[in-house]
Amino acid sequence: GENVEQHPSTLSVQEGDSAVIKCTYSDSASNYFPWYKQELGKRPQLIIDIRSNVGEKKDQRIAVTLNKTAKHFSLHITETQPEDSAVYFCAAVGGGGNKLTFGTGTQLKVEL
Amino acid sequence: GAGVSQSPSNKVTEKGKDVELRCDPISGHTALYWYRQSLGQGLEFLIYFQGNSAPDKSGLPSDRFSAERTGGSVSTLTIQRTQQEDSAVYLCASSPHQGAKIGNTIYFGEGSWLTVV
Numbered sequence: 001g002e003n004v005e006q007h008p009s010t011l012s013v014q015e016g017d018s019a020v021i022k023c024t025y026s027d028s029a030s031n032y033f034p035w036y037k038q039e040l041g042k043r044p045q046l047i048i049d050i051r052s053n054v055g056e057k058k059d060q061r062i063a064v065t066l067n068k069t070a071k072h073f074s075l076h077i078t079e080t081q082p083e084d085s086a087v088y089f090c091a092a093v094g095g096g097g098n099k100l101t102f103g104t105g106t107q108l109k110v111e112l
Numbered sequence: 113g114a115g116v117s118q119s120p121s122n123k124v125t126e127k128g129k130d131v132e133l134r135c136d137p138i139s140g141h142t143a144l145y146w147y148r149q150s151l152g153q154g155l156e157f158l159i160y161f162q163g164n165s166a167p168d169k170s171g172l173p174s175d176r177f178s179a180e181r182t183g184g185s186v187s188t189l190t191i192q193r194t195q196q197e198d199s200a201v202y203l204c205a206s207s208p209h210q211g212a213k214i215g216n217t218i219y220f221g222e223g224s225w226l227t228v229v
Binding site: 001034036042043044045046049089098099100101102103104105 | 143145147153154155157160162168170171203217218219220221222223
């Protein structure tokens with residue numbers, strides 16, 4: 001089955017700096033890669049996703065890149081703000097199935 | 113409804129008791145997922161329902177766990193003879209037809225916080 005690894009587990013940045021979170025996946029047939037943000041005690045919420053036919057996608061301060069050859073994808077947050085502080089999860093859907101396999105999460109802290 | 117609804121939001125139960133957790137997906141969503149999240153941990157897949165197809169139960173951790181989905185809508189996750197290690201947040205999610213397989217967004221509920229004492 002699919003295996004998703006996520007790094008780093010914790011990330012601390014200064015307000016206004018950029019943050020990058022990286023994930024790798026194992027199933028070369030995986031075709032959908034969403035990113036979820038989870039604030040303390042809240043539900044995971046989709047912030048951006050990318051499909052396998054696209055290499056990059058941007059939405060305001062958030063961007064995701066996908067390298068299918070290397071089987072890795074990354075989340076980029078620019079001009080970070082305190083409200084970006086949360087746990088971020090990457091995920092992948094294997095080509096043969098329908099379930100999301102999640103990474104282990106990155107605790108992002110944006111410091112003033 | 114406007115979102116995925118789960119109940120109860122919090123449940124404290126004694127070790128050895130059975131518990132039922134309910135999920136009401138977004139109206140019209142045919143795909144339904146259950147995930148488990150232990151404190152400070154990631155999301156662990158439990159089970160997936162799609163329409164009238166046989167569910168994908170590959171994530172259920174033991175035969176004490178079962179789930180059903182009646183009428184293609186509401187789902188119930190049942191944990192029998194609960195153990196302390198079952199303490200976690202149980203998250204339900206739903207998605208439009210064929211779910212994540214074709215890139216449909218998966219929407220999560222707020223979760224049911226289960227504590228086994």
